[in-house]
Amino acid sequence: MTGLHERHLAVSPDWLALYYRHPLELTHGEGRHVWDADGNRYLDFFGGILTTMTAHALPEVTKAVSEQAGRIIHSSTLYLNRPMVELAERVAALSGIPDARVFFTTSGTEANDTALLLATAHRGSNQILAMRNSYHGRSFSAVSITGNRSWSTTSLSPLQTLYVHGGVRTRGPYAELSDERFIKACVADLEDLLGHTRGVAALIAEPVQGVGGFTAPPDGLYAAFREVLDRHGILWISDEVQTGWGRTGDHFWGWQAHASSGPPDILTFAKGIGNGMSIGGVVARADVMNCLDANSISTFGGSPVTMAAGLANLSYLLEHDLQGNARRVGGLLIERLRAVGAGSPAVREVRGRGLMIGIELVRPGTDEADPDRAAAVLEAARAGGLLIGKGGGHNTSVLRIAPPLSLTVAEAEEGAEILGQALHTAT
Missing domain, CATH: 3.40.640.10 (Type I PLP-dependent aspartate aminotransferase-like (Major domain))
Structure with missing residues (x-):
């Protein structure tokens, strides 16, 4: 446990959730990427809960x-x-x-x-x-x-x-x-x-x-x-x-x-x-x-x-027609993720529109939500250099993917590949 994590726990409510077994301190970002306090670089597919809409450190803003x-x-x-x-x-x-x-x-x-x-x-x-x-x-x-x-x-x-x-x-x-x-x-x-x-x-x-x-x-x-x-x-x-x-x-x-x-x-x-x-x-x-x-x-x-x-x-x-980019690049991304999901018995559904995509995970062979697997995929994606979110009405078993709307085709392909590896690792 890092010193900052210990300090966080000492002054924050117990119900203030943190992602990951070893929580991240993000120090800076640029475009669709962020860096943590250890210098690791991540492709950001969650944007601070759908909030970094255009890009990190957008010069105009x-x-x-x-x-x-x-x-x-x-x-x-x-x-x-x-x-x-x-x-x-x-x-x-x-x-x-x-x-x-x-x-x-x-x-x-x-x-x-x-x-x-x-x-x-x-x-x-x-x-x-x-x-x-x-x-x-x-x-x-x-x-x-x-x-x-x-x-x-x-x-x-x-x-x-x-x-x-x-x-x-x-x-x-x-x-x-x-x-x-x-x-x-x-x-x-x-x-x-x-x-x-x-x-x-x-x-x-x-x-x-x-x-x-x-x-x-x-x-x-x-x-x-x-x-x-x-x-x-x-x-x-x-x-x-x-x-x-x-x-x-x-x-x-x-x-x-x-x-x-x-x-x-x-x-x-x-x-x-x-x-x-x-x-x-x-x-x-x-x-x-x-x-x-x-x-x-x-x-x-x-x-x-x-x-x-x-x-x-x-x-x-x-x-910059970022709505159009969300439609075009989001359409490509969801198709890539559906192809990834088709190879995993733990994926119940890949759904979404534009750059707002969910992957629902279940216990293979059942329709039962699998929040533990979702948490494991979240960790594996981080290890591969990708940040995603999770949610869902059935015990947070849905991976939430919502990158900045300026996402490029190359970044969409990279993120889909990392997520595919994470699903394979966690299942």
Whole structure:
């Protein structure tokens, strides 16, 4: 155990998880690579939990941060803030939400917490629909709508939460149905659920479930849900903390895979927009955003420095068509990983879109999750020079692969080869 690890354990909560038997101290990064304190170089396929979206040490972002820090670092939302207004204008236009208003926070958790505040205030109800296997953050309200037992840290809740089928396509009671029948069954479940409730405020859903193991419903499910929700006056919150900004390749936002329903009433975002700086936020129609009848501010949300980073990062993303790169290189990567998975009896499924890919591991010959094997592959990949993540609704048995969106074809090939060797070593 290193000295830093010992010091970490002495002052940190027991529940603050660290990856690896011998945890890494990352000291610097460049492009799609990072280095640890011992000088080892790694290809980064997790990006600080999908947060280093464009690249490590992206010159455009570091320059914007440095220049803004040299002018003013902090002011709070009590003063006009040019970078915040400029980023809000761009996000509002990109969101697809008409007459959009934007509120910046410091994290995805805080963004979802704000969305829940708006929805419950607007509807005068504390009832929330959430998806099974979902994750929306670690605040008291966000935990209370988490449908993933591994991350639901308390049964106490300020909200009455009801869980809906549909977020996981290949497990559960509807797994064997065709996509069309799957959607119909999930809609029928939602209709039945609403028949037993009154005055639900909102449905919150991740278009692709992140912590849940990169699971997703068939395209069109949330459009079908939206028809039901609209009849009941229920708001739709799309949690784009992990799926936003083009990561799925096919779409800029995850909700656009269900676009026949139009944009959500509320959209939350975070992670990738700051490329490591602490930015989260909420976009909503003006009537929803303005429903609060008490004062509110943010001390740190919309910080001039983080907003400058977000502006530079978003400009780089759009100017270099990183969404298109996620589609092209991600398509190649997922095919390589499916070929790797076909040779391993421990791989149940390789799934994903763009540069958001999950490999679900099971005990060979069964459908039982194998978290020990997932942990072993994580270790073996590190030994081979590759950093990946893990998650899943069945005891963290899914390998999570989400590199920066500037990933090259050569790096995708290299990562797939290392991961194939890691799967072979661990199985």
